[in-house]
Amino acid sequence: MKSTPILNLGFNPTSHLLTSSGESTHLVLWKVRVNSFLKPYIEYSGSLYGHRGTVFKFNYNPSGSLLGSCGEYGEIIIWDTYTWKERRRFKANNAWVRAIDINDKGQVVTGGEDNIVRLWDINSTEYKEVGSHKDWVRDVIFYPNANYIFSAGDDKCIRVWDYESYIEVGVLQGHKDNVSNMCLDSTGTLLVSCGWDEEVNIWDTSNGELLTTLKDSHVKSETSVCLNTVIVTKDVRYLLTGSDLSSINIWDLNKEQIIHRINTDQYSINSLLLAPDNDSMLFSAGEDGTIKIYDISFLYQ
Numbered sequence: 001m002k003s004t005p006i007l008n009l010g011f012n013p014t015s016h017l018l019t020s021s022g023e024s025t026h027l028v029l030w031k032v033r034v035n036s037f038l039k040p041y042i043e044y045s046g047s048l049y050g051h052r053g054t055v056f057k058f059n060y061n062p063s064g065s066l067l068g069s070c071g072e073y074g075e076i077i078i079w080d081t082y083t084w085k086e087r088r089r090f091k092a093n094n095a096w097v098r099a100i101d102i103n104d105k106g107q108v109v110t111g112g113e114d115n116i117v118r119l120w121d122i123n124s125t126e127y128k129e130v131g132s133h134k135d136w137v138r139d140v141i142f143y144p145n146a147n148y149i150f151s152a153g154d155d156k157c158i159r160v161w162d163y164e165s166y167i168e169v170g171v172l173q174g175h176k177d178n179v180s181n182m183c184l185d186s187t188g189t190l191l192v193s194c195g196w197d198e199e200v201n202i203w204d205t206s207n208g209e210l211l212t213t214l215k216d217s218h219v220k221s222e223t224s225v226c227l228n229t230v231i232v233t234k235d236v237r238y239l240l241t242g243s244d245l246s247s248i249n250i251w252d253l254n255k256e257q258i259i260h261r262i263n264t265d266q267y268s269i270n271s272l273l274l275a276p277d278n279d280s281m282l283f284s285a286g287e288d289g290t291i292k293i294y295d296i297s298f299l300y301q
Contacts, residue, residue, distance in 0.1 A: 003289025008057050009273040012081060014064035016276050018042060020285060021055035027069055029084075030291075032275070040281060040293050050077050050086055061102045062144070066122070068108050070097035076110055078102070078122050088122045099140040099151070109149050109163070111137025117151045119163055130161045131168050139181050143205065145188045152179035158193055160208065174201045174210045180227060186234045194227035194241055200251070214239070214251055216258060229272045233279045238299060242269025242284060250296065260299075266290060 006022040018030040027048040034040050053072030060067050066087065067079040076090035076097055095114035102108045108120040109130070117130040117137060135154035142149060148169070149161045158179060160170035177197035184191055184205070191203040200214040216225070229242040232253075239251040248262040248269055266286025275281035280297035 005268075005270065005287045006285035006289055006291060007055070007270045009271040009283055009285045009291065010058060010060060011273065011276045012060055012064045012067075013062060013276065015081070017045065018273075018283070018291075019058065019060075019067070020291060021058050021069060021071075022270075022285075022289070023054045025049075025051050025053055025055065025071075027055055027058060027067075042291060042293070046084070048079060048084060050089075051075055056096070056098045057100050057139075059101045061104050063104050066102055066106075068100045068102040070100040070110055070112070072096050074112075076100065076108070076120070078108065088125075090120055090125060090127070092116075092118060092127075098136065098138055101140050101142050101149075103142045103144075107142075107163070109140045109142060109151075111140045111151050111153070113137075115153070117149065117159075117161060119149075119166075128166060130163055130166050131159065133157075133159060136178075138179060141182055141184065141191075143184070143188065145205070150182060150191060152182050152193060152195075154178040156195075156197075158182065158191070158203075170208045172201075172203055172208050172210070174203075174213065175199060181229050183231055185232045185236050187236070190232070190236070192230050192232055192239065194230040196224075196226040198225045198227060198243075200227065200230055200239065200241060212256060214256060216249060228268065228270050231272045231274060233274065233299075235279070240272050240282070242272045244268040244287075246286075248272065248282075248284060248294075250299070260296075262294060264292065266292065 004023040021027045029045040030042040055071040058069035074092040078088040080087040097112035099111040106122040118127045120127045133153035137153040139152040158172040175195045179195040182193045226244045250260040268287035271285040273283040282294040
């Protein structure tokens with residue numbers, strides 16, 4: 001039987017339980033183990049059922065007490081991670097919801113195929129429209145250092161919103177195609193984005209300045225490469241991207257060049273994740289329905 005694609009990976013910030021979601025209509029919980037040969041592997045721990053269709057994205061709040069997931073049919077579910085029961089269920093019309101983030105204030109931000117960025121409160125079923133893009137919204141992030149939300153979409157830009165006043169305070173322009181994924185560095189001073197233009201953009205979160213653009217010079221000009229996921233190591237020395245070419249690129253941020261390439265058989269790399277207490281352990285989720293673990297300790301030797 002063909003495995004369904006895995007679209008997203010994440011760790012609970014406190015329990016370090018690995019979580020995955022995709023086209024299988026449920027989220028899967030995994031424990032990361034180490035065998036007698038000191039090789040890591042994952043062990044099935046349970047599943048969360050509640051969605052009727054694909055679960056495009058999920059995120060834990062920083063304290064790890066809540067998990068928010070979103071998917072087809074406008075479904076948004078907030079899970080209590082102590083009981084693994086539904087805490088709250090939202091409905092964003094019937095538009096597919098492709099992006100979600102949740103903070104420790106009990107606020108949830110979502111975006112999707114109706115182009116709207118919504119802000120929810122877990123103690124209510126009502127929402128506020130923060131604003132909208134001109135096309136699909138593919139990623140959203142709460143900025144922890146201020147009352148801002150970053151949203152990225154198919155209108156080739158990242159929009160910055162003040163979620164207390166519901167005002168757009170900035171538009172970050174630099175991508176030439178859909179912006180697929182974003183992440184913040186460990187200090188919150190850098191916002192990193194990637195997209196279907198094969199580029200990684202690095203932004204200064206204090207003023208929205210585009211600091212640099214990274215692009216793989218070895219990709220043939222006639223080859224179209226979509227970057228699906230980007231992450232930064234905690235020491236902000238390295239940046240990793242996953243693409244629909246089944247490859248993982250590791251960039252040295254000081255040199256602004258690729259120093260290592262991992263070629264996989266996962267068809268497309270949909271999500272990358274580093275272990276919460278070990279930047280040398282890399283997890284990748286693929287279109288083939290597998291989760292693979294790579295040892296990248298060579299970066300620190």
